[in-house]
Amino acid sequence: MNAKVNITNRAGASFPVRRMQFDFNNVPEYWMDGSAGLTHFMTALSALFPAGEKFFIDSVRAVRQHPAIKDNEALQKEISGFIGQEAMHTHEHANFNASAQKFGHDVDCLEQYTHTAIQSFRKSAAFMGKPFGITQQMIDLIGTTALEHFTATIASELLRNEHIQALMTDETMKTMWLWHAVEENEHKAVAYDVFENVFGKGVKAYVARTGGLALAMVVLFLVQSYFVARLLKEDNQLNIESLKDIYTYGYSPSKGIISGMGKEMLAYFKxxxxPNDLDTVSLLEHWKAKLGF
Structure with missing residues (x-):
């Protein structure tokens, strides 16, 4: 274990909140196999999390007292656990992002860009959806549910893909990403359950959630790719070697983390x-034991 951890579950959820304290002071600049391309690919993802996780928390919290769920004691406990875990993800990724800043990588600017992009997109989507009876709360929960499916899917791929794990040569960063991956799968059904309880399971809800995923993936791909390119360019590392590393790590058919997500991502359209149809119980038990959880 490369972090101090305090595990609590006062809310009584089916999963605990682990209060982590990672020390990023000794993390090298190119912490992922010495590769600028791989490191910046992951840093670009990390730059999305502080604003993104806060958006998830706010979206679920905004409907917490909805008549359909306010008296659902079990779901309320899950929501508390979800908020606690996401708050810790925000905290630790913000700390890592600050540590990357010391090498001259302007991650703070990318965090601010993420916040602006989220707020602009959610407000525009609500404006366009208003004539169809789609509220801001529904837009926010659609986005959260879609992006939670993405994060749970990329997380389970990370937990399964030994090639990718081997590239995480810094133990602190490897532990952080594996901890995050475990928790994304522990709470993967919470936002979805809130969405279904509040907005139902009919045709309108189906079209909204699947359309939301398709749109969210386009926006996410464009923003994260822009972040990667910007980090590489500012670091004078925008070259064939870096792009080749990113392709192999992210998109190659045999090893890529993104290409490996296809089947589980498409399951969302069924x-x-x-989310619990995608069974990760044994996978999580393995990693919780290995990480000392």
């Missing part, structure tokens, strides 16, 4: 889908 009528009647639920």
């Amino acid at each position: 009528p009647g889908f639920h």
Whole structure:
């Protein structure tokens, strides 16, 4: 374990909140196999999390007292656990991002860009959806549910893909990403359950959630790719070697973390889908034991 951890579960959720304290002071600049391309790819993802995780928390919290769920004691406990875990993800990724800043990588600017992009997109989507009876709360929860499916899917791929794990040569960063991956799968159904309880399971809800995923993935790909290119360019590392590393790590058919997500991502479009249909129980038990959780 490369962090101090205090595990609590006062809310009584089916998963605990682990209060982590990672020390990023000794993390090298190119912490992922010495590769600028791989490191900046992951840093670009990390830059999305502080504003993104806060958006998830705010979206679920905004409907917490909705009549459909306010008296659902079990779901309320899950929501508390979800908020606690996401708050810790925000905290630790913000700390890592600050540590990357010391090498001259302007991650703070990318965090601010993420916040602006989220706020602009959610407000524009609500404006366009208003004539169809789609509220701001629904837009926010659609986005959260879609992006939670993405994060749970990329997390489970990380936990399965030994090639990618081997590239994480700094133990502090490897532990941070594996901890985050475990927790994304522990709470992967919470936002979805809130969405279904509040907005139902009908055709309108299906079209909204699947359309939301398709749109969110386009926006996410464009923003994260822009972040990667910007980090590489500012670091004078925008070259064939870096791009080749990113392709192999992210998109190659045999080893890529993104290409490996295809089947689970598409499962979201199945009528009647639920996140727990994608069984990660054994996978999580393995990693919780290995990480000392």
